[in-house]
Amino acid sequence: MSTTKWIIDPTHSEVSFKVKHLVISTVTGYFREFEGAAESSSDDFEGATVSFSANIDSIDTNQKDRDNHLKSADFFDAxxxxxxxxxxxxxxxxxxxxxxxxxxxxxxxxKAEFSVDFGGVAGDPYGQTKAGFEIEGKVNRKEFGLSWSAVTEAGSVVVSDQVRLILNVQIVKQVEEVVEN
Known part of the structure; x- marks a missing residue:
């Protein structure tokens, strides 16, 4: 049996989150620095193990004050x-x-569960083999200690508890190892 190792191609991947603001609109943010890997024994990735990490200091919502608040002890405590x-x-x-x-x-x-849209496996013009995935799920931020909350004078919640995580990821084949039983 052989196992193939893959790593995230950061130039062809993005990691974002979306959260409702005032219950009427959605704010989108990104983790600009992340890494991840997968190990698979088949081309359909059934049973593949996955590891991922994102650098909290790399949060980018296109608004510096909001980014700093998200990095503070009120939220992620980077x-x-x-x-x-x-x-x-x-x-x-x-x-x-x-x-x-x-x-x-x-x-x-x-425990978390995400839906996955597997785009398939393809070779690029440089001889690399890549696989693509769109991954999406929801988490309750308060379950992870991101508990800051505020209510407007009219009673609207400022930031929703539910956060959508969306990863568009391309991974690059690294090494195939043969394991003898």
């Missing part, structure tokens, strides 16, 4: 908890892919 991490497995249930595993923020780990 000074004490510099990384968001995930480790898990890809499951293929009759062509419906999902990613299941442990998501950790602020040293709190919770």
């Amino acid at each position: 000074a004490n908890f510099p990384k968001l991490t995930f480790s898990g497995k890809i499951i293929n249930e009759g062509g419906d892919y999902k990613l299941v595993g442990d998501l950790t923020m602020r040293e709190t780990t919770k």
Whole structure:
């Protein structure tokens, strides 16, 4: 049996989050620095193990004051908890892919499940083999200790508890290892 190692191609990937603001609009942010890897024994990635981390200091919502607030102790507390991490497995249930595993923020780990759209595997003009995935799921930020909250005078919630995580990821084949049984 052989195992193939893959790593995220950061130039062809993005990691974003979306959260409702005042219940009427959505704010989008990005983690600009991240890394990840997968190990797979098949081209359909069934059972592949996945690891991922994002640098909290790389948060970018296109608004510096908001970025600084998200990095503060009110939310991620980047000074004490510099990384968001995930480790898990890809499951293929009759062509419906999902990613299941442990998501950790602020040293709190919770089970998480994400839907996966597997784009397939292709070679690029430089001889590299790549695979593409669109991954999406929701988490409750308060379950991870991101508990800052405020209510407007009219009673509207300023920031929703539910956060959508969206990863558009291209991974690059690194090494194929043959394991003899």
